[in-house]
Amino acid sequence: LNKRGNIDDEFALINQAISDFTSYHSLLVPNGDDAAIYKPTPGQGQIVCVDTMVEEIHFTKNTMTPFQIGYKSVAVNLSDIAAMGGTPRYFLVSIAVSPDWNAEEIIEIYQGMKSLADTWKIDLIGGDTVSSKKGLVVTVTVIGEVEERVKLLRSNAKPGDMLFITGDLGKSAAGLHYLLEPSNILSMESAPSTLIDAHQMPRPHIQEGQILAFFAEDGISLNDVSDGLASEASEIARSSHVSLVITKEQVPLDRELINYASKVGKDPFEWVMQGGEDFILVGTVPSECVQEVQELFKGKDCTFHVIGYVQEGNGEVFIKENGNLHRVHKQGFNHFSQLKE
Amino acid sequence: LNKRGNIDDEFALINQAISDFTSYHSLLVPNGDDAAIYKPTPGQGQIVCVDTMVEEIHFTKNTMTPFQIGYKSVAVNLSDIAAMGGTPRYFLVSIAVSPDWNAEEIIEIYQGMKSLADTWKIDLIGGDTVSSKKGLVVTVTVIGEVEERVKLLRSNAKPGDMLFITGDLGKSAAGLHYLLEPSNILSMESAPSTLIDAHQMPRPHIQEGQILAFFAEDGISLNDVSDGLASEASEIARSSHVSLVITKEQVPLDRELINYASKVGKDPFEWVMQGGEDFILVGTVPSECVQEVQELFKGKDCTFHVIGYVQEGNGEVFIKENGNLHRVHKQGFNHFSQLKE
Numbered sequence: 001l002n003k004r005g006n007i008d009d010e011f012a013l014i015n016q017a018i019s020d021f022t023s024y025h026s027l028l029v030p031n032g033d034d035a036a037i038y039k040p041t042p043g044q045g046q047i048v049c050v051d052t053m054v055e056e057i058h059f060t061k062n063t064m065t066p067f068q069i070g071y072k073s074v075a076v077n078l079s080d081i082a083a084m085g086g087t088p089r090y091f092l093v094s095i096a097v098s099p100d101w102n103a104e105e106i107i108e109i110y111q112g113m114k115s116l117a118d119t120w121k122i123d124l125i126g127g128d129t130v131s132s133k134k135g136l137v138v139t140v141t142v143i144g145e146v147e148e149r150v151k152l153l154r155s156n157a158k159p160g161d162m163l164f165i166t167g168d169l170g171k172s173a174a175g176l177h178y179l180l181e182p183s184n185i186l187s188m189e190s191a192p193s194t195l196i197d198a199h200q201m202p203r204p205h206i207q208e209g210q211i212l213a214f215f216a217e218d219g220i221s222l223n224d225v226s227d228g229l230a231s232e233a234s235e236i237a238r239s240s241h242v243s244l245v246i247t248k249e250q251v252p253l254d255r256e257l258i259n260y261a262s263k264v265g266k267d268p269f270e271w272v273m274q275g276g277e278d279f280i281l282v283g284t285v286p287s288e289c290v291q292e293v294q295e296l297f298k299g300k301d302c303t304f305h306v307i308g309y310v311q312e313g314n315g316e317v318f319i320k321e322n323g324n325l326h327r328v329h330k331q332g333f334n335h336f337s338q339l340k341e
Numbered sequence: 342l343n344k345r346g347n348i349d350d351e352f353a354l355i356n357q358a359i360s361d362f363t364s365y366h367s368l369l370v371p372n373g374d375d376a377a378i379y380k381p382t383p384g385q386g387q388i389v390c391v392d393t394m395v396e397e398i399h400f401t402k403n404t405m406t407p408f409q410i411g412y413k414s415v416a417v418n419l420s421d422i423a424a425m426g427g428t429p430r431y432f433l434v435s436i437a438v439s440p441d442w443n444a445e446e447i448i449e450i451y452q453g454m455k456s457l458a459d460t461w462k463i464d465l466i467g468g469d470t471v472s473s474k475k476g477l478v479v480t481v482t483v484i485g486e487v488e489e490r491v492k493l494l495r496s497n498a499k500p501g502d503m504l505f506i507t508g509d510l511g512k513s514a515a516g517l518h519y520l521l522e523p524s525n526i527l528s529m530e531s532a533p534s535t536l537i538d539a540h541q542m543p544r545p546h547i548q549e550g551q552i553l554a555f556f557a558e559d560g561i562s563l564n565d566v567s568d569g570l571a572s573e574a575s576e577i578a579r580s581s582h583v584s585l586v587i588t589k590e591q592v593p594l595d596r597e598l599i600n601y602a603s604k605v606g607k608d609p610f611e612w613v614m615q616g617g618e619d620f621i622l623v624g625t626v627p628s629e630c631v632q633e634v635q636e637l638f639k640g641k642d643c644t645f646h647v648i649g650y651v652q653e654g655n656g657e658v659f660i661k662e663n664g665n666l667h668r669v670h671k672q673g674f675n676h677f678s679q680l681k682e
Contacts, residue, residue: 028386033494034424034565035390037487040381045369049376049467050482052435056474083375094393094480126390132476133397139435139469139480141391146378153374224375 010103014129017107018093021114024121025089036125038090044145049080055098055135063179066105068200069138070112076226077142078120078204079279083224085213086146088206090125091117094139096132109138120206150213152283156221157240161284163308166208166297168198168254169229170268173275174261175199192260202279208304209281211296215289222283230273230328232282233317243313244284246328248321250307273319273328284310351444355470358448359434362455365462366430377466379431385486390421396439396476404520407446409541410479411453417567418483419461419545420620424565426554427487429547431466432458435480437473450479461547491554493624497562498581502625504649507549507638509539509595510570511609514616515602516540533601543620549645550622552637556630563624571614571669573623574658584654585625587669589662591648614660614669625651 023030029037040046053059053073064072074091081088093113097106106129117124122142175195205224212220221240223232229246237244253268261268285293290306297304308320318325364371370378381387394400394414405413415432422429434454438447458465463483516536546565553561562581564573570587578585594609602609626634631647638645649661659666 028489029388029425029492029494034421034563035388035427035485037386037388037425037427037492039489040387042383045378046381046387046484047370047376047378048431048433048482048484050433050435050469050480052437052469052471052478052480054437054471054473054478057437057472080375084370084378086376086378090389092389092391092482094391096393096395096398096478128391128393128480130393130395131398132395132478134475135473137393137395137437137473137478137480139391139393139478141389141433141482143387143389144376148369148380151370151378153370222375 013103017110021124047086047144050141052139066108067112070109073138074116079224081144082206082209085209086144088144090143092141093127096137150216152222154239157284161310167280170271171198172277173271225278228276238315243316246308354444358451362465388427388485391482393480407449408453411450414479415457420565422485423547423550426550427485429485431484433482434468437478439473491557493563495580498625502651508621511612512539513618514612566619569617579656584657587649
């Protein structure tokens with residue numbers, strides 16, 4: 001959107017890209033008026049969440065393509081819907097575009113969004129496209145639905161429950177570590193592709209959340225992993241007034257994560273605990289439900305790993321290694337903090 | 342959020358400010374988990390809209406205080422709810438904070454939001470607070486409700502309908518004109534305060550929209566004026582496949598607007614037509630309903646001005662002056678374009 005004279009044309013191109021989105025739900029008032037109006041499904045609670053991705057904070061032009069930026073900006077919100085056991089329905093996009101982004105790139109961003117919108121059959125029902133002086137900022141709001149009885153809260157963990165995860169941890173942080181090494185960018189033939197994928201194109205665990213929603217009455221706590229296992233486990237432990245024990249031997253480590261960590265002299269378990277943006281689910285389930293949950297996950301080709309348990313306590317998180325418990329201190333994931341090391 | 346070491350403390354202060362918001366609705370899951378979940382009112386359509394305000398595009402530290410930035414970021418969204426005849430219920434705030442903003446200023450922004458939240462009894466149910474390298478970006482999502490039968494669309498205008506507005510136009514653009522003159526900032530004793538207020542603290546016309554919703558079955562078209570009368574009227578004319586005629590003599594001009602325009606050698610009507618951000622409502626109503634609408638507005642102490650009429654046509658907007666019709670060309674309002682003159 002460089003030159004003033006082109007702004008209108010470029011916005012028109014962007015609006016064209018927006019109008020190419022498929023409509024999966026019939027709305028009372030579709031996108032295009034002052035606001036869209038939709039009819040909620042009777043008996044369903046409305047889940048609403050919003051997340052913002054900022055250039056040079058959450059991504060740079062080196063770490064992600066425009067398509068990936070669009071994809072991920074929707075994916076991180078779908079992950080929040082997943083963590084409530086819900087089904088995503090609608091989304092809105094607000095995008096502030098600085099002069100160093102052109103219309104083609106913005107359209108690619110929307111194409112990345114569209115790929116997820118088509119996968120999950122969600123409708124783009126509104127948004128705002130504005131200019132910024134510096135830095136692209138993408139804010140996505142997602143609305144989902146879930147049966148009113150389903151409350152997969154952080155505060156639901158009880159002593160005796162088992163702690164589980166629905167996928168691999170640490171891969172996104174390792175992928176980002178690779179992407180932030182300029183020398184690595186030049187030798188892409190040895191790129192740890194599953195780690196990079198985990199960072200750039202995280203899959204929201206919506207189906208996993210929906211399986212867990214079946215067990216809502218049994219008391220399931222659930223978080224999506226945006227800030228690393230240490231931080232998410234701590235949130236559950238503190239909200240539930242319990243302690244969580246992570247059994248280190250039970251935590252799966254991806255082979256490529258181990259290889260890459262060894263190559264760059266890092267501890268892969270550090271990325272598991274303190275990394276972030278894995279966008280898998282972590283939670284607790286009563287031990288008597290574990291087998292049934294596991295079978296349902298297996299039937300849907302989904303991953304379910306028990307990695308520890310809940311005990312009485314007051315918000316602590318421990319790692320159990322060789323029979324010994326070590327206290328873990330919560331430490332939030334800071335985007336690109338590696339840059340400052 | 343200047344120094345890395347302080348970011349956590351400052352975010353904690355901001356989170357404290359957020360937790361000070363009053364809760365007006367009982368939620369299925371309150372703010373604080375991965376996402377809030379609310380129960381929609383049976384029979385009500387859910388209105389959703391989002392708007393972004395960017396530093397140096399929509400405001401600067403010279404044109405607005407932090408309180409006003411927060412207030413206006415919510416107000417512009419409430420205005421969209423008003424334009425659908427709805428009642429606002431919930432909102433979410435995403436804010437990207439650059440290093441030249443401190444926690445006190447961010448808290449003032451939230452206080453500005455809170456003042457409107459308390460007026461309209463809307464609940465803050467989510468958000469995201471992130472860093473940016475440069476420039477504050479505030480994105481607000483508002484959810485409102487309206488009876489499913491109420492569809493106050495831009496496409497509802499019919500030949501013979503009357504064109505109306507619910508307040509004064511041009512004041513916000515004139516107020517911004519004043520605020521952008523650095524010499525004016527120094528002589529605040531002569532400041533045109535109602536113009537400045539109109540720019541900094543626009544009142545969303547929610548009550549006005551709700552009165553108009555009573556007449557939904559009669560066919561009401563409605564827009565809020567974010568981009569100036571020329572642009573909004575053009576949207577209605579084109580969506581409805583009609584022409585709109587604005588009778589210049591019927592358009593009210595605020596006394597302070599006239600005075601300020603004369604002082605700076607501008608045509609106040611230019612601000613009415615091409616200015617923007619007035620956030621009053623403009624629309625059309627069948628002529629047989631005008632008297633009843635007018636009485637309801639009077640009873641609620643609200644303003645209703647007929648300023649023209651609808652005729653057959655194909656998306657044109659005309660101004661009628663001394664019996665002559667002049668075609669108006671749509672021209673969107675560009676924030677701060679005055680800076681570039």
